[in-house]
């Protein structure tokens with residue numbers, strides 16, 4: 601059984617999708633970000649960095665893993681791929697490609713979109729249009745420079761991914777942890793970016809088709825739904 605310590609956010613949904621797609625036996629344990637429970641002494645034993653998600657495997661294949669928490673979504677996806685023997689391609693070139701793009705998401709796409717949301721949400725006057733976590737953590741100031749910086753970088757990253765998806769159904773040809781890492785972030789901001797940058801976004805046809813393929817997957821749908829905003 602996998603215990604997933606989490607809240608309802610994009611990073612967390614990478615893992616709920618993976619767990620669903622693997623057919624894993626898992627339990628969701630809420631860590632309330634609105635109450636700062638991610639900084640509690642209890643949670644810091646799971647992730648000393650004080651951020652969700654984190655997981656514990658209560659029936660690991662290797663018993664030495666019994667009390668070893670797994671944190672950082674990239675590490676968690678790799679752990680689960682090995683644990684359930686799925687979504688990490690066997691062919692060496694595809695495997696390396698999946699890992700390349702997993703790191704690309706964790707170090708580039710995720711932080712860029714996180715920063716974009718932090719600054720762009722400051723422009724939203726009606727708080728009911730934002731989720732509770734963004735209301736709590738968004739920039740207190742309206743800063744056009746920061747919004748431009750992170751939206752331009754996001755568009756550049758979309759374009760890089762769009763090129764990778766040319767002639768491929770999934771990032772590493774076959775579906776993998778690289779797709780599960782990128783999907784929740786892109787899905788959440790996609791319609792907003794189409795509104796704010798219609799010209800560059802009209803060229804992202806490969807991502808559009810990939811999103812449709814991802815949306816159609818049962819595990820993806822259920823994984824997203826399990827940690828939809830406002831669930832807890």
Ligand SMILES: N[C@@H](CCC(=O)N[C@@H](CS)C(=O)NCC(=O)O)C(=O)O
Pocket residue numbers: 609610611612633638650651652653671672673674706
């Ligand atoms: N690099 C980390 C990022 C995790 C992260 O940023 N988690 C956010 C929610 S999506 C969080 O816990 N924020 C609360 C905080 O920073 O105190 C990962 O991939 O796991």
